[in-house]
Amino acid sequence: MKKEITKKLNGEIDRLTNKTFKFDERVRDGWFSAVYFLKTKEIVKQKRPNNEVIMQFFQKDHAVICGTDEAIALIHTFADQPEQLEIHSLKDGDKISPFETVLTIKGPYQSFGYLEGIIDGILARRTSVATNVYNVVKAGRTSGKQKPVIFMGDRDDHYTQQAGDGYAAFIGGSTAQATHAMNEWWGKTGMGTMPHAMIQMFEGDLVAASKAYHEVYPDDDLMVLVDYNNDVITDALKVAREFGPILKGVRLDTSKNMVDKYFLRNQHIMGTFDPRGVNPELVFALRNALDEEGYQHVKIIASGGFTEDRIRDFEKNNVPVDVYGIGRSLLDIQIGFTGDNVMLNGKPESKFGRQYRPNPRLEKVPYLK
Numbered sequence: 094m095k096k097e098i099t100k101k102l103n104g105e106i107d108r109l110t111n112k113t114f115k116f117d118e119r120v121r122d123g124w125f126s127a128v129y130f131l132k133t134k135e136i137v138k139q140k141r142p143n144n145e146v147i148m149q150f151f152q153k154d155h156a157v158i159c160g161t162d163e164a165i166a167l168i169h170t171f172a173d174q175p176e177q178l179e180i181h182s183l184k185d186g187d188k189i190s191p192f193e194t195v196l197t198i199k200g201p202y203q204s205f206g207y208l209e210g211i212i213d214g215i216l217a218r219r220t221s222v223a224t225n226v227y228n229v230v231k232a233g234r235t236s237g238k239q240k241p242v243i244f245m246g247d248r249d250d251h252y253t254q255q256a257g258d259g260y261a262a263f264i265g266g267s268t269a270q271a272t273h274a275m276n277e278w279w280g281k282t283g284m285g286t287m288p289h290a291m292i293q294m295f296e297g298d299l300v301a302a303s304k305a306y307h308e309v310y311p312d313d314d315l316m317v318l319v320d321y322n323n324d325v326i327t328d329a330l331k332v333a334r335e336f337g338p339i340l341k342g343v344r345l346d347t348s349k350n351m352v353d354k355y356f357l358r359n360q361h362i363m364g365t366f367d368p369r370g371v372n373p374e375l376v377f378a379l380r381n382a383l384d385e386e387g388y389q390h391v392k393i394i395a396s397g398g399f400t401e402d403r404i405r406d407f408e409k410n411n412v413p414v415d416v417y418g419i420g421r422s423l424l425d426i427q428i429g430f431t432g433d434n435v436m437l438n439g440k441p442e443s444k445f446g447r448q449y450r451p452n453p454r455l456e457k458v459p460y461l462k
Contacts, residue, residue, distance in 0.1 A: 107184065110461045111166035113278055115256075120171050123207055130207040138203045147436035148209065149450065150196040150216060152428050157227045158195050159185045159261045160219030164212045165458055168198065172205040181455035186223070186264045194452040195430075202434065209432040216430040218254075219261040225401070225423045226265025232405040233417060240408075241268035241416045243284070244275060245396060249421040262423065268416075286316040286344075297321055299328045300335050307339065314341040316394065323347065324354040325375065326382045333388045342392035344418070345371045345379070349398050371395050373412040380413040394418060 117124075123131045137144065161182045169175045178200040189195055195216070198205055226242065233240035244262040247255060252274070259275025270276050272283040287306055295302040303317050315336060319328045329343045347353055349370035355378055356368045366374055376393060383391050395407075396418030407414055435449040436442065443449070 109162040159223035222261035223265035230266035316342040344394035
């Protein structure tokens, strides 16, 4: 699998295959399919076995498609006689338009029809995450340079979703992922430095915690979380003075319900902005404090409740954030897919209002065991 992923990243092969995905074998028994699909499969086998349908999939937004490799691998794994099916598809990462056909499957309905809902779900989740990340990355590009985006969604959904979500985030343009599982399908490893729990182990002494981190992981870039004591500028300067050029970055993760001590010490600047959480004024003050003491090399990482709109606002106002860490907002499932049978035995036959929509962008996908 690792060799296949490496080839995918280097552009030597087109798609991931079922060697990548860890499918639940119960798919074959219909465990995850709506019961009416299972009943239809049985009825068609008994009453209309000599059929050939074209099933096509679409959605209704401008988006970045993801999940096609996974859906195709699912079909190749669980359809009856999958080598006899004809599949055409876009590729993960392609930009798509409303109602554009992204995938078609041609063959006997009883061979693959019961997988329709599962395919819809794969495409919906992966495309939603990829599109969310793409939009966030695009928002972070407005200041003239691309700001890295770290996908930190491990705590916002069930752990079994991490591999697929991490891959979708990669397709959307995320720079790094928080866990090893999130990187599994694209052959990298997770990244991260310290949580608040580690600082707690050193009784809130950020310098001591940072020293311990650097001693245990001397080859890592030292990125220090500085909001534990709700005094980010004081603590950022402490670690900067201690480590100098070794310190590569500081991360702010102040709760949206908290006001940093910097503002409590400088109440004369209050009253014209919301001082809670990681706000632009706090980031500007931190950047100025670091620069004044000669620590211009120290990057600022901002996390905690960031969304596309919030990043766009930060970038519009040239807030000096170097890297964004984002979690929950990237996992909003806002895109739904629909699979329709639109051709029967070579003739148009579909639900009223739906019709076959050939797409010249689709490419034929060979059968891969």
